[in-house]
Amino acid sequence: MSETLSIDTLVVGGGVAGLFTLDALVRAGHAALLVEREALGLGQTTSSQGILHAGVKYALGGVAGDDAQEAGAAAEMWRGMMCGEGAPDLRKVRVLAREEFMWRTAGLMGAAGMLGARMALRTRPEVVGAADRPAWLAGVRGDVLRLGETVIDPRDLLARLADLHGGRLARAEVQSIADGEVQARTTSGVLSIRCRQVVLTAGEGNEALLAMAGLAATEPMQRRPLRQAMVRGALPMVFGHCIDGAKTRVTITSDTCPEGVVWHVGGELAEQGARQDEATFLQRARAELAACLPGADLRDAEWSSYPVQRAEPRTAGGRRPPSTHVLRHGACVAVWPVKLVMAPRAAAQVVQACGAGSGREAIWPAHVPAPPLAPRPWETAAWSRFE
Numbered sequence: 315m316s317e318t319l320s321i322d323t324l325v326v327g328g329g330v331a332g333l334f335t336l337d338a339l340v341r342a343g344h345a346a347l348l349v350e351r352e353a354l355g356l357g358q359t360t361s362s363q364g365i366l367h368a369g370v371k372y373a374l375g376g377v378a379g380d381d382a383q384e385a386g387a388a389a390e391m392w393r394g395m396m397c398g399e400g401a402p403d404l405r406k407v408r409v410l411a412r413e414e415f416m417w418r419t420a421g422l423m424g425a426a427g428m429l430g431a432r433m434a435l436r437t438r439p440e441v442v443g444a445a446d447r448p449a450w451l452a453g454v455r456g457d458v459l460r461l462g463e464t465v466i467d468p469r470d471l472l473a474r475l476a477d478l479h480g481g482r483l484a485r486a487e488v489q490s491i492a493d494g495e496v497q498a499r500t501t502s503g504v505l506s507i508r509c510r511q512v513v514l515t516a517g518e519g520n521e522a523l524l525a526m527a528g529l530a531a532t533e534p535m536q537r538r539p540l541r542q543a544m545v546r547g548a549l550p551m552v553f554g555h556c557i558d559g560a561k562t563r564v565t566i567t568s569d570t571c572p573e574g575v576v577w578h579v580g581g582e583l584a585e586q587g588a589r590q591d592e593a594t595f596l597q598r599a600r601a602e603l604a605a606c607l608p609g610a611d612l613r614d615a616e617w618s619s620y621p622v623q624r625a626e627p628r629t630a631g632g633r634r635p636p637s638t639h640v641l642r643h644g645a646c647v648a649v650w651p652v653k654l655v656m657a658p659r660a661a662a663q664v665v666q667a668c669g670a671g672s673g674r675e676a677i678w679p680a681h682v683p684a685p686p687l688a689p690r691p692w693e694t695a696a697w698s699r700f701e
């Protein structure tokens with residue numbers, strides 16, 4: 315069956331960038347719909363550690379650069395949405411922590427990074443006295459800082475945004491993008507979507523979509539590979555960064571799971587882990603966590619890891635881009651938020667790039683299937699123990 319629809323704007327890709335963009339476009343009066351190839355947030359968003367960075371991690375060199383300021387401004391937007399003062403209303407999003415900690419491993423470099431973080435920021439980290447530290451920081455020497463950074467469950471964020479736009483989400487595979495028309499295949503047939511503009515928010519998938527639209531050369535992309543560690547068992551809920559100079563040795567966030575608590579571990583460990591096999595990587599992860607959290611008892615813990623890619627606009631030297639990327643080429647807008655926390659700002663930039671909507675409403679025909687939510691990485695992982 316083939317069907318033709320006429321709308322203002324089609325969003326391709328249902329991660330955090332796509333869902334915030336859809337929401338912003340609809341609020342700006344666009345007849346907007348979204349297509350997702352497989353599952354909402356598959357790739358980066360459900361792998362995200364959910365930290366609504368207020369710029370601290372990016373200021374470790376001692377100077378709060380543009381991106382630290384931008385992340386701080388985005389954090390303000392989040393505060394509004396999370397308390398119901400801004401749109402969309404995200405008051406019900408599952409908050410895992412309202413603060414994080416930062417501590418260092420011994421050495422002068424670690425101390426310099428801590429000083430930088432304290433000097434340079436708009437959200438001043440506060441030094442935590444020995445008596446006020448969480449028990450899991452026992453055994454850590456030197457200053458411990460408390461950061462006013464909220465940590466959310468990214469999958470729950472996607473679920474809330476998807477709830478707001480139920481009839482506007484389709485599971486479909488884009489087959490062609492030509493001026494003014496996109497063809498997409500669903501399990502119930504082919505959809506021809508006539509639209510004034512197409513917004514590409516497909517993360518890693520943007521590369522192939524841009525090629526389909528004849529724009530591959532205009533918008534080159536880079537992938538930064540990571541291997542994230544996961545540890546589960548009878549563990550405390552840990553949220554924070556262990557730093558060494560300007561590097562974040564490990565960033566640990568936590569969630570509950572049927573086995574107790576699961577730690578999701580990124581940072582420099584994950585960057586280096588991209589070049590290691592799982593067995594070598596898990597040995598390294600165990601050594602790093604023992605060094606960074608000397609008081610933690612990990613003897614009965616189970617371990618796992620998974621590879622994931624960050625998808626971003628290409629930069630010289632393959633470094634992290636300094637800010638969100640939203641660029642328009644004719645009827646096509648390409649978006650990489652670079653961080654989850656920046657997605658609402660990216661969405662606002664898309665609305666600016668697309669101009670006013672027609673004021674019409676759009677929803678998919680009832681037979682078009684909706685995409686499921688991607689699982690959290692630890693929900694589908696294989697686990698092992700050290701003998």
Ligand SMILES: Cc1cc2nc3c(=O)[nH]c(=O)nc-3n(C[C@H](O)[C@H](O)[C@H](O)COP(=O)(O)OP(=O)(O)OC[C@H]3O[C@@H](n4cnc5c(N)ncnc54)[C@H](O)[C@@H]3O)c2cc1C
Nearest residue numbers: 327329330331351355357358359363365517519652654655
């Ligand atoms: C391990 C890790 C930890 C992170 N931690 C944080 C953090 O703590 N805080 C923070 O602010 N940022 C964090 N980030 C960054 C953040 O997760 C990303 O910047 C953000 O999720 C990117 O969202 P996105 O929607 O652009 O891409 P994605 O989340 O990758 O979503 C792309 C979507 O498009 C779909 N898709 C792909 N191809 C197609 C196609 N052809 N047609 C239709 N759909 C398609 C995919 O299935 C997916 O649903 C982290 C990233 C990683 C990898």
